[in-house]
Amino acid sequence: MELTNCKECGRMFGSENGELYCSKCRVDDNADFKKVREYLYDNPGASVQEVAEGTGVSETLIIKFLKQERIEIIEDGNSILSCERCSKSIKTGRYCEVCKAEIKKELTQAVKSLNEGKGSKVKYHSHNNK
Ligand SMILES: [Zn+2]
Numbered sequence: 698m699e700l701t702n703c704k705e706c707g708r709m710f711g712s713e714n715g716e717l718y719c720s721k722c723r724v725d726d727n728a729d730f731k732k733v734r735e736y737l738y739d740n741p742g743a744s745v746q747e748v749a750e751g752t753g754v755s756e757t758l759i760i761k762f763l764k765q766e767r768i769e770i771i772e773d774g775n776s777i778l779s780c781e782r783c784s785k786s787i788k789t790g791r792y793c794e795v796c797k798a799e800i801k802k803e804l805t806q807a808v809k810s811l812n813e814g815k816g817s818k819v820k821y822h823s824h825n826n827k
Pocket residue numbers: 703704705706707708718719720721722723
């Protein structure tokens with residue numbers, strides 16, 4: 698368990714299993730999420746507006762679920778969600794598959810160059826100490 702700030706209300710809480718929301722926000726979230734999930738189960742391919750009308754859950758919250766990859770859009774080429782990097786239409790999360798792979802590669806390279814930087818620093822110091 699570690700102390701972290703709730704992403705929704707900013708309250709400090711003890712997070713287990715990397716939870717981002719405090720128990721209060723999580724309960725609210727889960728009730729709404731259940732409604733959305735059940736609605737989508739009965740109405741696959743419904744638009745965000747339709748889901749919002751049918752469940753009473755705000756469009757903002759539905760889009761949040763999508764970005765958290767908790768629900769997924771079935772339709773191809775929708776205009777609800779787009780990749781934050783290349784603006785391509787996506788079904789869930791924040792980035793398309795291509796950008797996800799690119800970001801992962803960039804991260805790996807950044808970590809690698811960081812480690813290489815550390816290595817040369819150590820070498821430089823040991824050389825100087827002689
Ligand atoms: Zn909260």
